Amino acid sequence: MIKIKEFTELTEKDKAYIRELIDDCIRYEQLELSVPDLDEEDGTAYLYYQSSKNPKLISVLFCYDLEDYLEVSAFTxxxxxxxxxxxSLFQKLMEGYEETPVCFYPDGNSYDALMTMEVLDCEYSGTEHLMRLEKRPEVAGDAAIAENNATVTLYPATKDDLLALVAVHSAAFDMEKEDSIAFLxxxxxxxxTIWCIAAGGTIVGLVLTSIQPDQTNLYGLAIHPEYQGKGYGRDAVNVLLQKxxxxxxxxxxxxxxxxAAFKIYKGMGFVTTQELMEYWY
Structure with missing residues (x-):
């Protein structure tokens, strides 16, 4: 008899079953699959066991309710x-979200995942590249001198910079100022860390980093439209990588x-490790 368990908080035993299942999927597909944070408390997990007599986990679905839509990922x-x-898991999920849009991010190299999107009659809307730079780029001469010669300077923002940052963020991403304020x-x-990108004493852009002991995630690079096309984005990333x-x-x-951004990162040595294709149900 099929056994489906629903959790908003996973036990250590269930986390171990999930890790084993995801490892099986990674070995089978030979892909760098995006693995959900199993300690995340904002999502719901649906676990599919073959039967109570056979407790081996054979499928798991993760759902994150983002108010306007659901973000869903799954491993079988x-x-x-x-x-x-x-x-079975998807039907169980949709019992409570019949009219809610669902977003999937399958790996573009996963045949099974793309076939599932086709079966569900999902609509493709774009591709996102996950990129990675393994080590700090080498610079000719002293890094401090190279930074001084750049067209921009970078410094960690404080809340005193908020109004200038909101002006950049809302214009660059075409967002309402209230939404930019909430995000920042x-x-x-x-x-x-929010880094101010300044040129001639004026904040012309920003870039955000989440710095961990063993890696840094870079995101939210933005240059105000009035200052685009001057090489500020490229220089800002070059300076940032030397911090x-x-x-x-x-x-x-x-x-x-x-x-433009993809070209900048590729030229700096970032390589694509995964292509996530956005689909909507």
């Missing part, structure tokens, strides 16, 4: 694919549609 044992496990306030409160507090590897996400 290679030996049990095309047997209805994912379908949250970044301050959660410990991310001593930045740990390596450095990882980032960039959409395929953002050709």
């Amino acid at each position: 044992s290679p030996a049990h694919r095309c047997q209805g496990a994912f379908t 306030d949250q970044s301050f409160d959660t410990g991310e 001593p507090e930045i740990t390596f590897p450095v990882t980032l996400h960039v959409t395929e549609e953002n050709e």
Whole structure:
């Protein structure tokens, strides 16, 4: 008898079953699959067991309710694919979200995942590249001299910079100022570092980093539209990568549609480790 368990908080035993299942999927597909944070408390996990007599986990679905839509990811044992496990979990999820849009981010190189999107009749909307730089780039001469010769300077923002940062963020991302304020306030409160990108004493852009002991995640690079096309974005990333507090590897996400940013990162030595294709149900 099929056994589906629903959790908003996972036990250590269930986490161990999930890690074993995801490891099986990674070995089978030979892909760098994005693994959910099993300690995340904001999502719901649906676990599919073959039966109470056979407690081996064969499928898991993660759901994050982001108010306007759901973000869903799932893993199914290679030996049990095309047997209805994912379908059962997805139907169970949608019992409570019949009219809610669902977003999936399957790996673009996963045949099984893309076939699932086709079966569900999902709509493709774009591709996101996960990129990685393993070590600090070498610079000719002294890094401090190189920074002084750059067209921009970078410094950690404080809340005194908030109004200038909001002007940049809202213009660059075409967002309402209230939404930019909420986003930047949250970044301050959660410990991310917001870097001001300044040229001639004026804040022309910003970039955010989440610095961990063993890696740094870079995101939110933005140059105000009035100052774009001057090389400030490229110079800002070059300067940032020389900052001593930045740990390596450095990882980032960039959409395929953002050709300028993708070209900048690729030219600096970042390599694509995974392509996530956005689909909507």
